Amino acid sequence: MIAVDYLEVTWRTLAAMTALLVMARLSGKQQVAHLTIFEYITGITIGSTASALAINLDQPFLPILLGLVLWVGATILLNNLGLRSRRLGKVIRGEPTILIENGRIVEEALRQVPNLTLDDLLMELRKKGVFNVSQVEYAVIELDGSLSVLPKSQYRSVQPHDLKLDTSYEGLGIELVYDGRVVRKNLAGARLDEEWLRGKLAERGVTDLSQVMLAQLNTDGTLYVDLRDDQPITIDVSDYKRQLEKL
DSSP states (O other): OHHHHHHHHHHHHHHHHHHHHHHHHHHOOOOGGGOOHHHHHHHHHHHHHHHHHHHOTTSOHHHHHHHHHHHHHHHHHHHHHHHHOHHHHHHHHOOOEEEEETTEEOHHHHHHSTTOOHHHHHHHHHHTTOOOGGGEEEEEEOTTSOEEEEEOGGGSOOOGGGGTOOOOOOOOOEEEEETTEEOHHHHHHTTOOHHHHHHHHHHTTOOOGGGEEEEEEOTTSEEEEEETTSOOEEEEOGGGHHHHHTO
16 A cells, blocks of 8 residues: 555656646746745745645545646746736736936835835835935836836036047857867857867867866857866957858
């Protein structure tokens, strides 16, 4: 009897994990830190239901699975409806709240945000590098609980376009070696080959690829190489900079 119970727990657990994986894929990608309160509570409920599906042997499998599918389906449906209708989206997810406007704390709005005190607001401002409320044009509490801060124009960091400076192209680096293994797909995409890569590494005394934690080809014409238990090195490959900009 015990062996049968263990077997049932095993297949129910695998089935629950498979169902969660499929439903997570259907739900789309979203960072945990960016979940709204509704999405956070929904995630906990789905996880609890999946856990019950795996270990509640005295409960039938299919009704719990059906409840899990319906809950996830309803969540996806509500999210899609919220995307189509801004008004409905505000009902489901809420809306951002302005807490500071033109250097003034909006006290009524602050009181409407649960579990957020004035000390909490000041702490979040300090995390953003703001120690003087009068320097803030707007501070907004987002749907996921994070604080977005727009400093007044005279207190913002100077950007190159403010000084009318031209900047060069800066794209994403391309990983050519990852954990000692050549990423041949990326190498081919950069129109390079392994012989070229090994030659560049050999110029700096690196002959064993297993000692390379990461080799990244950057659009500034350099090859960044991070060796295991050693200082990283940078190799000049400026001859290929124009080629990279065309990719």
